Amino acid sequence: MNSAGGSLLMFLVAFLVVAVVGDFASTFGYHVPQHLWFKLHLRTHHDRSRSYWDHAVISKDPEVMLDGFLGAIPYLIVAAPLFFFGPFSIAGAVFALVIGQLHVWWRHTTDLGWKSPAAVRSFCRFFHIVLPEDHDGHHRNPDVEFGDLFRFYDAPARAMVGYVRKIQRRRRTALKRLQRIQAIRMMRRAQQA
Ligand SMILES: [Zn+2]
Numbered sequence: 001m002n003s004a005g006g007s008l009l010m011f012l013v014a015f016l017v018v019a020v021v022g023d024f025a026s027t028f029g030y031h032v033p034q035h036l037w038f039k040l041h042l043r044t045h046h047d048r049s050r051s052y053w054d055h056a057v058i059s060k061d062p063e064v065m066l067d068g069f070l071g072a073i074p075y076l077i078v079a080a081p082l083f084f085f086g087p088f089s090i091a092g093a094v095f096a097l098v099i100g101q102l103h104v105w106w107r108h109t110t111d112l113g114w115k116s117p118a119a120v121r122s123f124c125r126f127f128h129i130v131l132p133e134d135h136d137g138h139h140r141n142p143d144v145e146f147g148d149l150f151r152f153y154d155a156p157a158r159a160m161v162g163y164v165r166k167i168q169r170r171r172r173t174a175l176k177r178l179q180r181i182q183a184i185r186m187m188r189r190a191q192q193a
Pocket residue numbers: 045052056108135139
């Protein structure tokens with residue numbers, strides 16, 4: 001391969017790694033855990049009292065910005081090693097981060113009345129890219145449409161949410177049963193005394 005081809009390949013690989021692996025890391029390392037165990041993302045990104053164009057894009061509320069920043073950290077961690085592989089790798093990684101940021105803005109435009117044209121729709125469907133209409137689904141029902149950039153993370157993310165919730169439910173039921181048994185034992189002991 002000539003050097004121009006090698007450079008282009010380097011650029012493309014770095015771009016894809018940050019987009020695909022970064023989205024994986026952010027979805028399973030931040031977004032899904034937030035939905036399962038934490039409050040920040042639900043309180044900010046899923047705050048139904050204000051327009052999500054406002055809270056995802058233009059808000060300067062420190063909590064909203066913190067949620068955005070924490071969601072971006074996995075992408076940055078994935079991008080960091082690519083900065084040691086020369087200028088084309090750096091360019092590809094930076095380009096992916098820029099596209100990722102543009103996609104954040106774009107995927108919140110349904111609030112402003114955006115409707116994806118047929119060509120955009122088929123392009124995104126082909127590459128499994130999240131459309132604003134898809135992400136709108138996540139705002140309507142926070143249990144569906146996970147994945148920032150790619151829709152193929154939605155099914156495994158939903159499976160993970162379902163699995164963890166099932167375990168949480170089971171643990172709660174077991175705990176309640178244990179409490180009931182302890183209460184009965186205490187009552188018996190009190191009666192015997
Ligand atoms: Zn959103």
